[in-house]
Amino acid sequence: MKKLLTLLFGLIPINIIKIFLLRTLGHAISYKSYIGFGILAVKNIELKKHSKIKHFNFIKVESLILEESSFIGNFNILNGPLTVFLEKHAGISKQNKIRRSKAPISYGKAVLHLGENAIIVSNHFLDLTKSISIGQHSILAGIGSQLWTHGYYHDDTGPARIRIDGEIKIQNNVYVGSRCIFNPGVVVNNAINIGAGSIISKNLMEKGMYVSQKMRHVDNNIITIRSKLKKVKGHNLIEEVYSKNG
Known part of the structure; x- marks a missing residue:
């Protein structure tokens, strides 16, 4: 019921009335924040002063936390059982898709x-099967990058396959150019610049500039991958899932 009323109150065009009604539902929203016209189906909303949610967003998540002067721009889609937490002056600009599937496809908690x-x-597109963190003063720039926190490995023959999940951690002062693809479980350390069109398939630890590597052959099979990773158990998942994060 709270989520439904939040959705209905979020459609009210007058900001101060909208905030007043949302506060009556228990949301912690500053009167100095701003909420534009859009779909807002969220269990818990915390908006500090000067934070903004602009127009024509579809936001259906568990929890939405915007610290002072942070923002969500126009025409974004944030959908799934996840928490979105933006610290001061952080922002999600426009036309981004951020999504997470429900259980039994996903399990546990995930945070952007x-x-x-x-x-x-x-x-940009962000898959939140597992959590994604982007550190201070870092930017996912340009257009068309994809961050994937799950992937698959198929057996040599037959229908067998396993899913591999892993959080993505981008540290401080990182620049990511257009149309980069991040694989599950990668870490990008501080003070790194990534050129446009790069594929990030392993951890980047030494500061400096990185550009996409040439395609290379990796001698691998599903049995080897099972032996290297930890199997996820106890969540009634619909498929065989392994974690790259231990």
């Missing part, structure tokens, strides 16, 4: 966490 002054620019 943007550190202070971190920015996701436009038209």
Whole structure:
């Protein structure tokens, strides 16, 4: 009922009335924040002063936390059982798709966490099967990047396959150019610049500039992968899932 009333109150065009009614539902929303016209189906909302949710967003998540002067721009889709936490001056600009499937496809909790002054620019895709964190003063720039926290490995023959999940952690002062693809479980350390069109399939630890590597052959099979990773148990998942994060 709270989520339904939040959705209905979020459609009210006058900001101060909208905030007043949302506060009556228990949401912690500053009168100095702003909520535009859009779909807002969220169990818990916390908006600090000067934070903004602009127009024509579809936001259906468990929890939405915007610290002071953080923002969500226009025409974004945030959908699934996840928490979105933006620290001061952080932002999600426009036309981004951020999604997570429900159980029994996903399991546990997932958080999209943007550190202070971190920015996701436009038209990017983030898969939140597991959590994604982007550190202070880092930017997912340009357009068309994809961050994947799950992937698959198929057996050599027959229908067998396993899913491999892993959180993505982008640290502080990182620049990511257009149309980069992040694989599950990767870590990008501080003070790294990633050129446009790069594929990030392993941890980047040494500061400096990185560009996409040439395609290479990896001698691998499903049995070897099972032996290297930890199987996820106890969540009634619909498929065989392994974690890259231990």
